[in-house]
Amino acid sequence: MNIRVKAFSVFTDILGKELILEIPGRxxxxxxxxxxxxxxxxxELSKLLNKIEYIxxxxxxxxxxxxxxHSGDEVAILPPASGGL
Amino acid sequence: xxxxxxxxxxxxxxxxxxxELMKNTxxxxxxxxxxxxxxxxxxxxxxxxxxxxxxYEPYASKSLESIAYEEAKKHGLKGVIIxxxxxxxxxxxxxxxxxxxxxxxxxxxxxxxxxxxRVKHESYIYKLEIRDDxxxxxxxxxxxxxxxxxQSS
Numbered sequence: 001m002n003i004r005v006k007a008f009s010v011f012t013d014i015l016g017k018e019l020i021l022e023i024p025g026r027x028x029x030x031x032x033x034x035x036x037x038x039x040x041x042x043x044e045l046s047k048l049l050n051k052i053e054y055i056x057x058x059x060x061x062x063x064x065x066x067x068x069x070h071s072g073d074e075v076a077i078l079p080p081a082s083g084g085l
Numbered sequence: 086x087x088x089x090x091x092x093x094x095x096x097x098x099x100x101x102x103x104x105e106l107m108k109n110t111x112x113x114x115x116x117x118x119x120x121x122x123x124x125x126x127x128x129x130x131x132x133x134x135x136x137x138x139x140x141y142e143p144y145a146s147k148s149l150e151s152i153a154y155e156e157a158k159k160h161g162l163k164g165v166i167i168x169x170x171x172x173x174x175x176x177x178x179x180x181x182x183x184x185x186x187x188x189x190x191x192x193x194x195x196x197x198x199x200x201x202x203r204v205k206h207e208s209y210i211y212k213l214e215i216r217d218d219x220x221x222x223x224x225x226x227x228x229x230x231x232x233x234x235x236q237s238s
Contacts, residue, residue, distance in 0.1 A: 009139070009224065010222040010232075013234050052230065060144040076141060079211070079222070080206070082210070082211050082224060083138075083169060083205055083208040083209075083211075083212070084122055084180070084181055084204050084208075085122025085123060085124070
């Protein structure tokens with residue numbers, strides 16, 4: 001299965017703006033397990049997630065970490081918004 | 086009620102936004118509040134060279150739309166226009182426009198204030214400050230974290 005991961009703000013320093021995560025031999029994965037995979041691959045991400053608040057969106061919607069992802073889903077990792085002035 | 090939101094690199098004309106709002110709201114509209122936010126040239130005594138705004142589209146626009154509808158309903162507003170700019174903006178350039186039409190000043194002022202606060206916290210829009218002392222991501226309402234490295238993609 002493939003999951004598109006989009007990063008914003010400080011998370012782009014570690015992940016770039018977008019990456020496709022290929023997970024062979026799986027048809028689904030929980031959001032929690034996907035984050036575990038990412039933190040194993042990117043050690044700096046683990047440090048950052050422990051340091052700052054963050055938001056996870058799947059296809060634009062806020063979900064909890066037990067959410068089950070399917071191939072083609074888009075996961076976004078974002079810090080708290082900083083729009084306005 | 087009239088609602089329009091936009092995320093754009095362009096600089097809109099305040100006159101055109103005002104005309105758009107008045108043309109599209111009913112004759113009981115007696116007050117229009119216009120808020121414009123600008124890039125500051127000085128933050129924490131450090132010179133700011135530019136801010137780089139980025140938005141997670143289409144969800145950033147959807148969040149602006151929800152904010153506009155919900156606050157219009159809550160305050161009984163006649164019309165709301167929210168325009169947020171993205172890309173590289175230098176000090177003195179406008180970043181956000183909130184135009185609110187209402188029956189009276191009280192609804193217009195409080196509606197504008199509540200919309201701005203929600204846009205700052207809920208809009209999936211992010212900024213990077215390029216300053217004399219380095220590059221800082223702004224997280225939430227004022228927390229800053231130094232840029233770790235330049236991303237390549």
